[in-house]
């Protein structure tokens with residue numbers, strides 16, 4: 301039995317030189333693929349890490365110095381570094397517009413549009429008619445006006461930026477009355493009071509959590525008021541003894557005082573979703589017809605486009621917003637503009653929307669159809685997972701997600717995977733996440749629940765799981 305010191309000595313003696321490692325055949329192949337400097341750096345880092353390990357466990361470190369171990373470590377190091385960190389996953393969470401999984405599913409036309417402008421020059425800010433300087437917004441403004449009935453429109457990086465720039469332009473150092481029941485926090489650190497404050501506005505919370513009346517708005521108005529802000533309660537619902545003042549009533553009193561009414565719709569549908577059998581969600585057009593001066597909403601929630609913040613409303617106000625330097629700070633890139641305009645164009649023909657907009661196709665997939673899909677998958681999944689795990693077809697509820705229609709869930713079908721012990725179900729979940737195309741489900745009461753509403757490609761899903769079986 302050697303002492304720790306003797307083993308450490310042996311470890312140090314066994315370390316091959318960097319030069320000699322570089323000459324190993326498989327390492328020269330790595331150098332061809334990844335370049336010699338990167339491979340050398342990898343070797344140095346791995347040896348350094350092993351030196352640290354050896355202080356704690358010299359025996360294990362000696363084993364890791366074997367040629368095949370070092371090559372494995374190097375391959376891992378190189379692959380981790382050169383693999384994309386952002387990659388597709390399979391969303392079986394049941395939440396369609398999952399914020400953490402990237403929200404909307406872009407339609408084919410949007411991908412083509414991105415592709416067509418990404419490679420080279422475009423007329424992004426170039427007016428092809430006059431040959432002079434153009435405006436980025438021009439690619440989206442007229443269609444947004446057409447779809448919402450607004451006089452003017454501008455677009456920024458996301459809806460949080462939209463709210464920020466609107467408050468900063470119209471209510472800097474002025475008061476912003478908001479109903480207490482509408483002071484939202486949505487995921488990812490968007491808290492309305494913080495945004496208003498940072499944008500220079502002074503929040504005046506009016507009414508109470510469950511009830512706000514027209515006279516609360518009336519009493520809040522003074523010479524210091526910049527805008528009245530109405531926020532769509534997107535990720536929660538206040539139920540029971542409640543009162544909320546509709547936008548047109550607020551507009552009635554605000555107009556008398558010449559104060560703009562701004563509505564943050566959050567999800568903001570562009571068309572009435574009840575025609576597709578989904579619950580009604582307020583549209584931007586509804587707010588404009590109600591007389592709201594400025595409406596903001598997200599591009600990648602119900603709308604089904606890329607991440608963006610859409611601002612529509614009165615021309616005089618939109619013009620001011622466009623001139624705010626923050627517009628430059630939050631402007632869209634050409635790929636987003638290409639994708640967004642192509643998605644907006646789909647709305648010109650609402651009849652075909654359900655077919656062409658994946659968001660809508662997924663949200664409206666019937667339980668019967670998902671059920672058939674699940675039945676076709678079950679025997680294959682049983683093959684892979686039995687007898688270690690028990691699979692059961694279950695009724696489940698999908699969510700729209702991203703705060704849209706928060707209290708409405710959509711009947712769906714899924715599979716619950718059970719195991720004898722809860723640690724193995726957690727391990728299975730982890731394994732799913734480590735697949736080449738990670739599969740994301742959710743664990744409820746020691747069962748892994750997979751909601752199949754959003755599974756589009758059976759082949760990729762099953763093919764990776766069959767590898768899993770072999771393990």
Ligand SMILES: *Cc1c(COP(=O)(O)O)cnc(C)c1O
Pocket residue numbers: 458459460461463484486490531532533534535564565566567597598599608609702703
């Ligand atoms: C989602 C949401 C936002 C933020 O929109 P992003 O596009 O995520 O920046 C702001 N307000 C409301 C009410 C929302 O639902």
